[in-house]
Amino acid sequence: AAELQNVPCFVETFTLPQADYAALLDAPGGYDKLYTNLVAAVKAGKARLDGCHLVVTHPGTRSVLDSTDELIYPTEWTEADLTGFQYPTAFEMHQLGDHFEFEPTLEEGSGALNVTQMFARDRLQGLRLFKADSTLAGIPVTDMLVRQGTSTCRVIAGVPTFLSTLKDEKAGDVTLVFATMQLITLPAPKAAAHSGRGNLVLTARVISLDRMKGWELLKAHAME
Numbered sequence: 226a227a228e229l230q231n232v233p234c235f236v237e238t239f240t241l242p243q244a245d246y247a248a249l250l251d252a253p254g255g256y257d258k259l260y261t262n263l264v265a266a267v268k269a270g271k272a273r274l275d276g277c278h279l280v281v282t283h284p285g286t287r288s289v290l291d292s293t294d295e296l297i298y299p300t301e302w303t304e305a306d307l308t309g310f311q312y313p314t315a316f317e318m319h320q321l322g323d324h325f326e327f328e329p330t331l332e333e334g335s336g337a338l339n340v341t342q343m344f345a346r347d348r349l350q351g352l353r354l355f356k357a358d359s360t361l362a363g364i365p366v367t368d369m370l371v372r373q374g375t376s377t378c379r380v381i382a383g384v385p386t387f388l389s390t391l392k393d394e395k396a397g398d399v400t401l402v403f404a405t406m407q408l409i410t411l412p413a414p415k416a417a418a419h420s421g422r423g424n425l426v427l428t429a430r431v432i433s434l435d436r437m438k439g440w441e442l443l444k445a446h447a448m449e
Contacts, residue, residue: 229411232329232338233281235447236290237385237440238346239263240393240400241272260385260403275400276323276346277440279447284331284338284408293322296349298367309362319369321347329380329406336408338380344402345373348394370394374402382408383448407448 241263249255249262266272282288299313327342348370354363374389383405391400434442 229283229413230331231281231283231409231411233279233407233409233448234288234327234329235405235443236276236278236280236325236344237274237403237405238276238323238344238391238400239267239272239403240275240395240398241266242397243399244397245271246390246399246401256387259387259401263401263403274436274440277436277443278323278325279443280325280327282327282329284329287326287328290325291320291322293320293324293347295319296321296367296369299364302364305362311362311364319347319367321349321369327404331408332379336382338382338406338408339377340380340404340406341377342388342404343373343375344388344391345371346391346400347371350394372400380404380406382406405448409448 245266249259249266252258252262254262263272267274276292278290278292280288280290296319297316298319299315300317301315302311302313305311324345324347325343327340329338329340332339350368350370352365352367355366356363370392372391374391376388378386378388380386385403385405388402388404391402393400
């Protein structure tokens with residue numbers, strides 16, 4: 226029988242000044258030690274961990290993870306009244322946050338994973354007044370920063386892989402996206418599943434905690 230395998234994917238994003246990123250690339254080890262030096266920079270307070278996500282799939286299956294909030298904003302307005310004010314008549318929704326898609330396939334013989342992935346991050350930069358002329362009060366228009374990195378690469382299980390860089394909302398900063406994947410073989414069941422009639426009971430537990438603490442726990446235990 227074929228082995229049952231899962232692929233956990235741990236995604237981390239680090240943000241730091243572009244000058245510091247360039248200095249890390251020029252440091253001894255450069256690209257090869259980039260992840261190790263980034264983790265050290267986070268612990269030293271010189272870079273920040275602004276995202277960590279874990280999603281589990283199995284080889285040959287595309288998976289999607291969304292960590293987003295819905296922003297509802299107006300897109301159409303009434304004509305200005307006598308005082309110059311306009312009122313919204315239509316709205317649209319935009320998801321703000323992180324979006325990750327990936328599909329791993331097992332490379333026969335080498336044990337490596339061929340991965341097609343896309344990481345996107347959308348942020349609200351703020352609101353500004355759009356004025357048809359200087360005498361009107363104007364209407365608020367949303368400014369959003371939309372970033373996306375798409376690639377296909379080979380991944381060695383257990384090794385953090387540098388996927389892409391993204392522009393940060395703060396001028397002069399850059400976000401680095403890393404993914405660590407594992408190939409886990411599941412133990413064979415001791416007996417065939419019962420095929421009779423019955424109900425399936427599922428208990429879900431959601432635990433919220435500080436991002437840094439969650440990051441440490443995931444790094445230590447997520448791949449077990």
